[in-house]
Each structure stands twice: as structure tokens, then as C-alpha cells.
Amino acid sequence: MIDRSQVIIIGAGHNGLVCAAYLARAGREVLVLEASDRVGGAAITREFAPGYRVSACAHVCYQLDARISRELRLETHGLKTAHANLRTVALATEGDHLVLNGGLLEAGLLPDVDRAALADYHASMLRFARVLGKQHNRRPPRIAGGGRSEVIAAAMLGLDIRRLGRDAMREFLRIAGINIFDVLEETFETPLLKGALALDAVLGTNLGPRSNNSVLTLLHRLSGRAMGVVGGLSLPEGGMGAVSEALAAAARESGATIRTSSPVARITQEGDRVSGVELESGEMQKAGTVISNADPARTLLQLLGARHLETGFVHRVRHFRSKGMAAKLHLALDGLPTFTRLSALRAGERLVIAPDAGYIERAFDHAKYGECSPDPVLEITIPSIHDRTLAPPGRQVLSAIVQYAPFDPRASSDSARAGFLERTLGVLERYAPKLRGQIVASEMLLPADIEREFRITGGHWHHGELALDQFLMLRPVPGAAQYAMPVNGLFLCGAGCHPGGGVMGSAGRNAARAVLGAERAA
Amino acid sequence: MRHKEHFKTAVYQTPFHPRTSQLNTLNEWHRWKDYTTADAYFDQALEYAAIRNACAVFDLTPMTKHRITGPDALPFLNRLISRDVAKIKPGKVGYCVWCDDNGQVIDDGTVFHLREGDYRLCSQERQLDWLSRSAHGFDVSIVEDTHDVAALAFQGPTSCAVLKAIGCSGVERIAPFGIAYFPFAGSELMVSRTGYTGDLGYELWIEPARALELWDALFAKGANHGIRPMGTHALEVARIEAGFIQAQVDFLPADQAIRLDRSRSPFELDLGRLVDFSKPNFNGRRALLEEQRRGSRYRLVRLDVEGNKPARSAYVYDSKRNVVGTVTSAEWSPSAKSNIALASMHMPWGRPGDELWAEIYYQRELKWSRVMARCRVVEGAFFDPPRRRATPAADF
Numbered sequence: 001m002i003d004r005s006q007v008i009i010i011g012a013g014h015n016g017l018v019c020a021a022y023l024a025r026a027g028r029e030v031l032v033l034e035a036s037d038r039v040g041g042a043a044i045t046r047e048f049a050p051g052y053r054v055s056a057c058a059h060v061c062y063q064l065d066a067r068i069s070r071e072l073r074l075e076t077h078g079l080k081t082a083h084a085n086l087r088t089v090a091l092a093t094e095g096d097h098l099v100l101n102g103g104l105l106e107a108g109l110l111p112d113v114d115r116a117a118l119a120d121y122h123a124s125m126l127r128f129a130r131v132l133g134k135q136h137n138r139r140p141p142r143i144a145g146g147g148r149s150e151v152i153a154a155a156m157l158g159l160d161i162r163r164l165g166r167d168a169m170r171e172f173l174r175i176a177g178i179n180i181f182d183v184l185e186e187t188f189e190t191p192l193l194k195g196a197l198a199l200d201a202v203l204g205t206n207l208g209p210r211s212n213n214s215v216l217t218l219l220h221r222l223s224g225r226a227m228g229v230v231g232g233l234s235l236p237e238g239g240m241g242a243v244s245e246a247l248a249a250a251a252r253e254s255g256a257t258i259r260t261s262s263p264v265a266r267i268t269q270e271g272d273r274v275s276g277v278e279l280e281s282g283e284m285q286k287a288g289t290v291i292s293n294a295d296p297a298r299t300l301l302q303l304l305g306a307r308h309l310e311t312g313f314v315h316r317v318r319h320f321r322s323k324g325m326a327a328k329l330h331l332a333l334d335g336l337p338t339f340t341r342l343s344a345l346r347a348g349e350r351l352v353i354a355p356d357a358g359y360i361e362r363a364f365d366h367a368k369y370g371e372c373s374p375d376p377v378l379e380i381t382i383p384s385i386h387d388r389t390l391a392p393p394g395r396q397v398l399s400a401i402v403q404y405a406p407f408d409p410r411a412s413s414d415s416a417r418a419g420f421l422e423r424t425l426g427v428l429e430r431y432a433p434k435l436r437g438q439i440v441a442s443e444m445l446l447p448a449d450i451e452r453e454f455r456i457t458g459g460h461w462h463h464g465e466l467a468l469d470q471f472l473m474l475r476p477v478p479g480a481a482q483y484a485m486p487v488n489g490l491f492l493c494g495a496g497c498h499p500g501g502g503v504m505g506s507a508g509r510n511a512a513r514a515v516l517g518a519e520r521a522a
Numbered sequence: 523m524r525h526k527e528h529f530k531t532a533v534y535q536t537p538f539h540p541r542t543s544q545l546n547t548l549n550e551w552h553r554w555k556d557y558t559t560a561d562a563y564f565d566q567a568l569e570y571a572a573i574r575n576a577c578a579v580f581d582l583t584p585m586t587k588h589r590i591t592g593p594d595a596l597p598f599l600n601r602l603i604s605r606d607v608a609k610i611k612p613g614k615v616g617y618c619v620w621c622d623d624n625g626q627v628i629d630d631g632t633v634f635h636l637r638e639g640d641y642r643l644c645s646q647e648r649q650l651d652w653l654s655r656s657a658h659g660f661d662v663s664i665v666e667d668t669h670d671v672a673a674l675a676f677q678g679p680t681s682c683a684v685l686k687a688i689g690c691s692g693v694e695r696i697a698p699f700g701i702a703y704f705p706f707a708g709s710e711l712m713v714s715r716t717g718y719t720g721d722l723g724y725e726l727w728i729e730p731a732r733a734l735e736l737w738d739a740l741f742a743k744g745a746n747h748g749i750r751p752m753g754t755h756a757l758e759v760a761r762i763e764a765g766f767i768q769a770q771v772d773f774l775p776a777d778q779a780i781r782l783d784r785s786r787s788p789f790e791l792d793l794g795r796l797v798d799f800s801k802p803n804f805n806g807r808r809a810l811l812e813e814q815r816r817g818s819r820y821r822l823v824r825l826d827v828e829g830n831k832p833a834r835s836a837y838v839y840d841s842k843r844n845v846v847g848t849v850t851s852a853e854w855s856p857s858a859k860s861n862i863a864l865a866s867m868h869m870p871w872g873r874p875g876d877e878l879w880a881e882i883y884y885q886r887e888l889k890w891s892r893v894m895a896r897c898r899v900v901e902g903a904f905f906d907p908p909r910r911r912a913t914p915a916a917d918f
């Protein structure tokens with residue numbers, strides 16, 4: 001007989017750790033099995049050149065659920081902030097940069113109309129994002145066939161939209177499904193401003209600014225901040241790995257066991273329910289509940305196996321869109337790089353290279369057809385300016401998200417990687433002409449590399465595209481949006497579930513509640 | 523279908539067409555899954571009479587056939603189909619249904635376990651899409667070979683004697699749902715004791731190049747055994763007498779249903795015996811378990827209707843004149859000498875002993891009349907002769 005109080009969590013990503021912490025607090029015997037040699041999944045800090053450490057995948061903390069930080073007391077577990085509110089600097093080649101703090105222009109020149117519009121735009125986007133943010137801690141409602149609690153959940157979503165007021169509700173419904181390009185076009189005049197704002201909508205997605213749905217992705221990105229007690233874009237001290245370490249400490253304190261370097265080979269079954277896992281080492285671990293922090297395809301099609309699921313469900317899981325287009329660049333530098341007419345102080349903010357929205361769209365065009373963008377778009381941080389733990393004295397590390405790089409480029413992956421690095425450095429040199437001479441070491445991770453290193457099918461940050469058809473009650477797929485999978489005792493807790501990725505932790509917390517709820521119902 | 527100019531042929535002829543077209547003195551045809559098929563050859567009633575009193579040949583070639591092979595053929599079928607396919611041993615055939623994830627029937631058909639690990643799945647509807655989709659994660663090969671196998675249904679009390687006469691010695695020892703192979707015209711003739719008539723009868727399977735030789739042999743040796751060709755009209759009467767259901771008539775394939783209440787589960791089609799919950803997983807299992815817990819919405823029943831006017835498409839009422847069901851198939855049964863119908867009833871109606879009425883509209887010399895006919899729920903087939911199961915099969 002399987003012990004129902006035993007819980008195995010596959011993967012010590014941030015959501016797996018959050019889930020582990022909550023279940024351990026609820027008295028479950030939790031074993032977390034992590035394939036890698038450290039906890040954190042895509043939120044880790046690792047060395048990429050001797051003495052140089054960097055947040056290897058996610059590099060800015062902007063969505064961590066404030067309630068989770070509070071409930072799990074992450075600060076007492078060592079989480080410190082190196083920089084609490086990164087400004088966004090829209091870089092211009094000639095040095096006419098714009099420095100944005102939310103809806104406020106802190107430096108640079110904008111016509112008055114844009115300056116006023118920016119404040120309004122930011123306020124209303126945050127307001128809309130709050131509607132999404134409110135859903136993060138809720139289990140998404142079932143569309144059909146649910147009981148009274150499902151009707152209430154659906155009604156609450158409707159009510160949140162209705163509460164925006166008539167005009168704002170109309171505007172929300174108008175723009176939620178359309179593209180950011182059109183919205184910016186009707187709001188602003190300055191190309192550099194539109195480029196920087198458009199970038200926020202397409203970071204980490206498979207979308208260009210003209211792709212429909214790119215407003216929704218923006219709102220999702222802002223939703224963490226909108227709910228934000230934590231505040232805007234922040235850099236944790238010690239990199240993103242520090243967030244994971246704090247979560248792991250909270251989970252351990254509550255009694256969870258975390259084992260690294262313990263890759264799971266498959267999920268085992270007895271009859272029609274899961275019975276535990278088999279590790280790649282051959283070791284068997286029994287548990288009545290198995291929760292996977294891995295992505296939906298890896299969990300269901302590889303670890304469990306399609307034959308243990310039904311045809312229609314497998315078909316939907318196979319077509320969950322999960323190919324990433326964001327690459328990651330890491331540079332070890334022998335000193336602080338100089339960006340044209342940008343003060344050393346400002347260089348520590350979030351620097352974006354997206355001169356206009358059309359530039360982003362053209363970068364996207366190439367990736368659609370299997371080529372890396374010849375002129376990529378970048379989000380750059382130099383975290384070592386605020387956090388001296390990351391680089392040797394006097395040295396710096398630069399971490400950038402670079403778009404777009406297709407998951408399966410037409411060129412071989414080695415030549416695509418080398419070519420994209422070269423292109424990216426070429427773009428960076430337009431803004432920091434002497435940068436190339438400062439490079440001690442470099443690393444470029446294409447989506448396929450991200451898939452390999454972080455074991456995310458398709459190399460997509462969010463485990464799968466955040467789009468209307470993969471959102472809320474449709475995430476990851478209909479029939480599996482409530483964390484419980486259609487095999488008894490199997491749950492998902494990762495970014496592939498509502499409310500998605502972006503180091504938030506809500507999926508892990510919601511999954512823990514779903515597990516406890518399922519036990520009560522049984 | 524293999525040749526590149528297939529699109530120029532809208533409707534195919536079966537390999538038996540040179541004979542069936544010659545015998546079809548009524549020249550009545552329809553299109554069945556893109557094949558020309560005879561409705562009736564010379565007289566529907568006499569063709570039916572041959573099924574029950576002599577033997578009749580039906581061109582079965584258009585029925586959709588799939589060959590399923592490979593190491594995972596059995597696990598694949600066991601996940602696809604609701605019954606336990608492991609129990610269908612080599613040389614055996616099983617009637618089955620398969621469902622979508624919601625436990626709604628996509629189609630019914632027969633699984634032939636031809637030889638160890640080598641299966642043929644026959645279906646009413648085209649299923650290659652669903653089968654291919656279901657194959658993900660299985661090491662299995664699925665080929666639709668409808669065009670590559672010529673097939674005849676050979677049904678009726680004298681069918682066994684005729685098969686012996688054409689050289690199938692020992693054919694009488696095949697039990698119902700059994701398969702045997704015989705050498706024929708330098709090829710191999712597969713004989714299965716299966717059919718759609720609920721009578722003693724066989725289905726014959728051969729390569730298309732030998733189709734006409736098989737037809738000619740049957741008619742040469744069958745002349746003294748009352749052999750006749752039969753069309754779909756005659757077969758339709760026989761299948762309703764046997765109580766068999768038909769896709770598109772008695773149920774709508776779930777993948778074609780748009781409205782939620784139009785599809786049916788196996789339980790709702792009186793096919794609960796084809797659902798084996800001891801298997802840990804098959805398509806529809808979770809939904810069907812849930813249906814068992816909550817109760818079904820519908821029930822398929824066999825009705826004996828008062829009078830002699832077939833209750834085609836009739837509403838079925840309870841004693842208070844509420845509509846409680848609909849007739850899906852109805853005929854006058856010449857063998858049972860009763861007015862029979864299959865009906866889909868809303869739960870809980872359709873229990874034996876329920877007072878039910880069918881509203882029958884009929885026309886006499888262009889004038890419509892309506893009759894309310896009392897219905898009695900019948901259990902089992904309307905016509906079920908012992909010869910259907912007797913093994914060895916008798917000659918008659």
C-alpha cells in the first residue's frame with residue numbers, strides 16, 4: 001500500500017521549492033528530487049568563467065509573489081536585495097537615452113504629449129495587470145462541468161474586470177487580445193520610447209510587437225509588479241540563485257528533504273494511480289503523490305509516458321506551444337563598460353536596446369523563418385555593479401536577454417550560436433564601442449542550450465507560450481488546468497501551469513493547495 | 523488510392539464490380555465510403571429471405587480496414603479500445619467500441635487477431651486520423667488497407683455447406699468469432715465466423731486479384747444451396763433483427779458531434795460489457811468511471827411495437843405523453859413476425875415493463891396518418907436462432 005502522506009516533487013525549481021515548503025508546513029513528508037547539482041532550476045547563479053558568476057537564465061526578479069516571500073519568511077532565510085528598483089534605460093546610439101521609472105521619465109527628452117501619455121499609459125496598464133495579478137493566487141475556474149466553487153471562481157474573474165469601471169473595462173477588453181504595436185502607435189510619438197515599451201511586451205515570448213496577444217504578455221509581465229509589495233524590477237544579492245537558496249532553506253526548515261544530482265527517469269504507477277518515481281540511478285522512491293516541477297511535455301510524455309494517458313489529452317499536450325526564442329548572453333568583463341554618454345551609475349540599471357518597435361518586429365521576422373535576428377533586441381543588466389559577490393574585484397559581469405533566436409535554427413547549432421554572438425556583440429558595440437576589448441570570456445545560450453541545461457522542453461522560460469489559448473483555465477491544456485493531471489496522484493506545479501513563469505512562485509503555492517484539496521476530497 | 527491520379531476517381535468500384543454490376547438488375551446503387559454499392563439486386567424481400575433461409579453474398583470491401591502491427595500493437599489497441607484486447611487470442615475476433623477522452627463512442631468495429639501480434643481493425647467510419655493520433659508513444663505501424671483486401675459477407679444457414687464445397691474443409695469447426703485460413707486459387711482465403719446478420723455466416727477475405735475467382739466459386743457451388751447476392755436494404759433488416767447498432771444511425775460518432783448531448787457512451791448504447799475497468803488506462807476510462815458514479819443520461823433499448831407499421835424516427839412517449847426517447851432504427855421483422863425498433867431513451871425510461879408509446883406517421887395514397895402504438899421493452903436480440911452459435915456448424 002502506498003503511503004498517501006508521502007509526496008515526491010520532481011525538480012527543485014522555484015515553484016517546486018515553494019510547493020515543497022507549503023506541503024511540508026502542512027505536515028506532508030516531502031522529498032524533492034533535483035536532476036542538477038544545485039537547487040533553483042532556471043533561477044540559479046552559476047560560474048560561467050573562472051571567478052565570474054551570473055544568473056544563468058532568469059536574471060531580474062520582477063514577479064516574486066509578495067505573499068510567498070512573507071509567508072515563507074524569505075528574508076530570514078537570507079534573501080537580500082542588491083538593487084530594489086531598476087530603472088529602464090532605453091539606449092540610443094548617439095547618447096540621447098531615456099531613463100524610465102515606471103510611468104515617470106527621469107532623464108532624457110520627450111515631447112510633452114508623450115510625457116503625459118506615459119504616465120497615463122503606465123497607470124492604466126498597471127490597473128489592467130492587477131486584474132490578472134488577482135488571479136495568480138486562485139485556481140483557474142473550470143470552463144464546463146464544475147460545481148458551485150467553479151462558478152464562483154469564474155464570476156470573480158468577471159467581477160474583477162467589471163470593477164475596472166465601464167470605460168476602463170471596455171478598454172481592457174479591447175486591448176487584451178490585440179498587439180502592443182497598435183496600442184503604442186495610438187498613444188506615443190517617440191520611436192525610442194515605443195521601442196522600449198514594446199520590448200516589455202515581447203520579452204521571452206514567441207511574439208513580435210505586431211503579433212496579437214502581445215498586450216496580454218505585457219500585462220502578465222506587469223502583474224507581479226502591480227500586486228507588488230516587493231516593487232519593480234529587482235536584483236537579489238547573489239543573483240537569482242539566492243532566491244532559490246532562500247526558498248530551499250524555507251522548505252528544509254519546514255521539514256522537506258531536498259536531494260540534488262538525483263535525476264528522475266520515470267514516474268511509476270500501480271493500477272490507475274502513481275506510486276512514486278524511478279531515478280536514473282535505478283533507485284525507486286514510493287509516494288502516493290507525485291508533483292512535477294518539470295514542464296508539461298517532459299512530465300507527461302517522457303516521465304509518465306503517453307500510453308498512460310488518453311489520446312485527446314496527449315494530443316493537446318504535444319501541441320502546447322513551448323519553443324522559446326530568447327537567448328541568453330553572459331560576458332565576463334575586465335572593467336565597467338562605457339556606454340556612449342551614459343554615466344557609470346546608470347550603467348547598473350536595466351539597459352534595453354530596442355530603438356523602435358519596427359526594429360523589434362524586423363528582428364522577429366528572421367526568427368520566424370529559422371534564422372537568428374541579424375540585429376537583435378537586448379535587455380542588459382550588469383549586476384556586479386550592485387553585487388560584488390559576482391565578479392572578482394574590479395571586474396564585471398554582463399547578463400543579457402537577446403532576441404530572437406529560434407529553437408531550431410536552420411544553421412547548425414554551433415554556427416548559429418557563434419553567428420548570433422558575433423551579431424549581438426556588433427549591436428552592443430553601437431552603444432558601447434569599446435566593449436569588445438573588455439571581454440574576458442563569453443557565453444551564449446540559445447533556446448536549445450537552455451532546453452539542455454535547464455531541462456525545459458523547447459527552452460521557453462515560461463515552459464510554454466503565454467497566450468490567450470494557453471492562459472488561465474487553458475494552461476497548460478484544457479483538462480489539466482487545475483494542477484491535477486488526469487492520472488490519480490500526479491500534479492504539475494511549474495510555470496507550465498497557471499499563472500505561468502517569471503520567478504513568481506504562485507504556481508507552486510497553488511499546486512500545494514490543490515494537492516491538499518484533493519486529499520480532503522478523497 | 524496509391525496511384526497519383528486517384529483524385530480523378532470520385533467513386534471506386536470494388537474488385538467484385540464486374541459480377542455485382544451484372545447481377546444488379548434493379549440498377550440501384552449508392553455510395554458507401556467512396557465505393558459503388560448495391561442497395562438491392564433483384565428483390566429486397568427475396569434477398570432478405572436468402573439470408574435467413576439459404577445464403578446471401580454481400581460485398582463488404584468498402585468497410586474501412588486497418589492493419590495494426592509492431593511490438594506495441596497490443597498495448598496500443600488496449601489503450602484505444604475499452605475492452606481487454608489481450609483476451610482476443612490469435613485466430614479470434616472481438617467486437618469493440620472506442621471512445622474519446624470523454625468516454626463517448628467514436629465508432630464500433632471488430633478487432634481481428636490475425637496472427638500473433640498482427641491485428642486488423644475494421645470500422646464503420648474512417649479512423650486513420652484518430653488511430654494515428656493515438657499512436658504517439660507506441661512502437662506500432664498502422665496502415666489503412668481498405669483497398670488492398672477484397673471482402674465478402676457470406677451469411678445464412680447454407681453458407682457453411684457452400685464453403686466446404688469450394689474447398690474450405692473443416693470450416694464447420696470454426697467457432698463464432700473464430701478465424702481460419704484456407705488455400706484458394708494459389709492464394710490464401712481467410713474465413714472468419716463473423717457477420718452483421720445474427721445468423722450462421724462468415725466473412726471472407728482475399729487479395730483483390732482473386733476476388734472474381736472467389737465470387738465465381740461461391741455462385742457455382744452455391745447454386746444448389748439457394749445462393750443470392752444481397753444489397754444493403756436486405757442486410758439492414760437482418761441487422762436490426764439481430765439488435766446490432768450502426769454508426770450514423772443509432773449513434774453519432776463522438777468526433778462528429780457538435781452538441782454536447784448528441785454523442786453516447788458505451789453504457790448508453792447497451793455495450794457496458796465492452797468496458798473493462800480492470801485495465802489501468804484506456805481512452806475514456808476516467809469519464810466512464812465518473813458516468814458509473816453519476817449515472818448515464820441515456821439507454822438504448824429494443825422495442826416490440828404494436829401493429830405492423832415501422833416506427834421509423836418515432837418519438838417515444840411515456841403514459842403522460844412526455845417525450846422520453848426516440849426510435850433510431852425500425853423495421854417489420856419477417857423472421858420474428860413483429861414490428862421491431864431500436865430506441866435511445868432518456869434515463870430512467872426504457873426499463874422492462876415501462877408503459878411506452880411510439881408516435882408513428884405513415885402514408886397511404888399520399889395521405890398522412892398517425893398512430894400511437896404501444897411498445898414493449900424486449901431484452902436480447904429479436905431473432906436469435908441456435909444455428910448462429912452451433913459448432914460445428916450444420917449444413918441445412
